[in-house]
Amino acid sequence: MGSVSTIRVLDPARAVLSIAAHATTIRANRIWGLFVRDISASAVMMGLLAAFVGYAASFAIVLAGLTAAGASDGQAATGLFFATLGMGICSIWLPAITRIPAAVAWSTPGAAFLASSVLLPGGFGEAVGAMTLAAALIVLTGIVPALGRVVAAIPKPIASALLAGVLLKLCLAPAVGLGVAPWLVLPVLVAWVLGMAVHRLAAMPLAVAAFVGVLVVTVDAGAMPPLAALSLREFALVPPVFTLRAFISVALPLYLVTMAGQNIPGFAVLELNGYPVVRQSFLRKTGLASLLIAPFGAIPVNMSAITAAMMSGEDAGADPARRYWAAITSGVVYMALALAAGAITTLAGLAPAVLITAVAGLALIPALVGSLSAAFADKSQTEAPALTFLIAASGMTLLGVSGAFWGVLAGVLIWTVKRLRP
Numbered sequence: 001m002g003s004v005s006t007i008r009v010l011d012p013a014r015a016v017l018s019i020a021a022h023a024t025t026i027r028a029n030r031i032w033g034l035f036v037r038d039i040s041a042s043a044v045m046m047g048l049l050a051a052f053v054g055y056a057a058s059f060a061i062v063l064a065g066l067t068a069a070g071a072s073d074g075q076a077a078t079g080l081f082f083a084t085l086g087m088g089i090c091s092i093w094l095p096a097i098t099r100i101p102a103a104v105a106w107s108t109p110g111a112a113f114l115a116s117s118v119l120l121p122g123g124f125g126e127a128v129g130a131m132t133l134a135a136a137l138i139v140l141t142g143i144v145p146a147l148g149r150v151v152a153a154i155p156k157p158i159a160s161a162l163l164a165g166v167l168l169k170l171c172l173a174p175a176v177g178l179g180v181a182p183w184l185v186l187p188v189l190v191a192w193v194l195g196m197a198v199h200r201l202a203a204m205p206l207a208v209a210a211f212v213g214v215l216v217v218t219v220d221a222g223a224m225p226p227l228a229a230l231s232l233r234e235f236a237l238v239p240p241v242f243t244l245r246a247f248i249s250v251a252l253p254l255y256l257v258t259m260a261g262q263n264i265p266g267f268a269v270l271e272l273n274g275y276p277v278v279r280q281s282f283l284r285k286t287g288l289a290s291l292l293i294a295p296f297g298a299i300p301v302n303m304s305a306i307t308a309a310m311m312s313g314e315d316a317g318a319d320p321a322r323r324y325w326a327a328i329t330s331g332v333v334y335m336a337l338a339l340a341a342g343a344i345t346t347l348a349g350l351a352p353a354v355l356i357t358a359v360a361g362l363a364l365i366p367a368l369v370g371s372l373s374a375a376f377a378d379k380s381q382t383e384a385p386a387l388t389f390l391i392a393a394s395g396m397t398l399l400g401v402s403g404a405f406w407g408v409l410a411g412v413l414i415w416t417v418k419r420l421r422p
Contacts, residue, residue, distance in 0.1 A: 038322040046316040047329025049201075050103065050307040054330070055084070055337055057204035058108045060211075060360040062299060063348055064170070065111035070124035071297055073349055074236040079297030081235075081341035084334050086293040086301045090286055091331030095324040100275040101311040103327050104286060105304035109163055109261035110134070110254045112364055113404065114299070115357075116169040117250060118397055122241045128297055129240035130250035135290035135300050137255040138263075142283030151259050158411040159260035160374035161385035165392025165407055166257055167368045173361035177354040185358045187214055192362045201310075204363050211359050215351055238297050249397070253404035258302050261367070266303025273312040274320065384415035 062083060066076040083106045090104040120126040141147045177185040191210035195203035263283065270277050282303060290300035310316070311326035348356055375385040388411030396403040 039325050040317045040319075040322050042315065042317045043311075043323055043325040044329045046311055046323075047326035048333060050310045050326065051330035051333035051337070053201050053205060053310075054105055054304065054307045055334070056208045057363045058106070058111070059344060060208075060348070060356055061108055061115065061170070061363055062106060062111045063345060064357055064360045065114035065299065066124075066297060068115045068117065068119070069127035070119055071127075072124075072236070073345060075124055075238060075297050077342050077345035078236040079299070080345055081338050082293040082296040082298035083301065084338035084341060086289045086298060088331045088334030088338060090289050090301055091334060092328050093331075094282065094285060095327040095331075098278075099321065099324050100270060100277075101308065101316065101323045101327040102270065102277075102282065103266070103304040103308035103311050103330065104301055105262065105307060106298075107254070107258040107262055107300045107302050108364070109166060109257040109367070110299050112170050112360075113166045113254055113257050114250075115360070116166055116395065117404075118395065120246055120250065122243060122246065124297065125238055125241040126243060126246045127250065128238045128294065129242040130246040130254065131297075131299060132240050132291065132294040133242065133247050133251035134254040134258065135287055135294045137251065138258065138283055138287030138300060138302070139291060140287075141259070142280045142285075142287055145280060148279070148283070151256070152264070154256075154260070154408070154412065155381070155384070155415050157375045157378055157381060157385040158388050158408060158415060159256070160371045161388035161411060162253070162392050162404060162408055163257055163261045164368055164371040164375055165389045165394075166253070166404060167364045167371065168389075168393040169395065170357065171361045171364050171368045173354070173357035177358035180354050181352060184214055184218065184352060184355050188355070188359060188362070200366065207359060207362055211351070211355065214355065215347065235296060237295060240295060248405055253408075254300070256404075256408065258300050261371075262302040262305065265305035266308050269305050269308040270303075270312060275312060381415060381418060384411045384418065387411055387414060 059080065062080055063076055066079045071079060087104045087106050091102075094102040094104060114127065120130075122129075137147075141151065174185060174189060178189065188207050188210045192203050192207040195206035263286075267277050267279055267282070286301050286303065290298075290302075294300070307330065311330065312320075312323060316323040316326040372389075375389060376382055388407040391403045391407035391410060394403050396406075398406055
């Protein structure tokens, strides 16, 4: 009797669970159907274009930054792989859960800062420690809103001048390379100018195509590695080295240029196009992704402004509610491009350093022009951003701390004094 009564009690419970599971399945299928139904050809095409332009325009900057920070070829390839993978995962994850075209990219200003910084005594391990701390600061900003307000309180001209100072050295590389090896740099420069004449988004893809052409013509066929050597066969994990010097000299400026040069403009682009943005949530998620990939030598990932402008406009579809598929498409492309990190790093290693830095510098010229314009937009406050720009661009170090930190400090001080002056 006991066993019969137990069965009678359990049967209704099983029935309820079965009905609930069936209803959940139906609901999930309905949501998935609506999700897939949002796909449009225009969004997919714009996502493909944005991913190609974003990657082609900046992979040389990332490699230049990692190499300047002391990374070996294997460490640079690993860093490029995880940075690409990080922005690919975030570019799928964030749009899928928010249904907005939340474009994610790696920190191009951060990579440019690493490329223009003095090599840390602790080598690449100390640089990895600084990148880890910068990622932790981004996570902390997403948790503590007051920290975000502190960053936002830095006058925009000072932040723009810092970014311009960080970019200047690399933007001079095309001119320097033209004087050192004109037969290498001139074809790339001409392709960039022709692309700019057609459309600014075509400039860097054409420059990269010319770069590949120069490699094909100038590199000895015998120096080309076998196909097996072009794959990323193992990851070069770098134990981070944490020092106060690296925190002040690299982590803080890297955090500031990532916030001022990427995250804040990226949020502004989405909001300008009418999309609701929960900034703290996005900062936590991209910061966490940056924290996970940092031990592999990857620069932080963050919100993107340029590709967000491409994927949140009408070119990505007539219906704003369906444009998030452009960002998801870009994420899928980034994850596929991550697999090419070994080949890209190997082929880039065959090119003369002057050619790599020239390509990276061309990609940063629009950002330099924009940051300089914003730095000196306020005609009553030109001294403070000018000093920030000059100190950051000088490459100087004082008490073991880089000029980027001292530039911001001097600029904020002068800005405040002028504001308080009667």
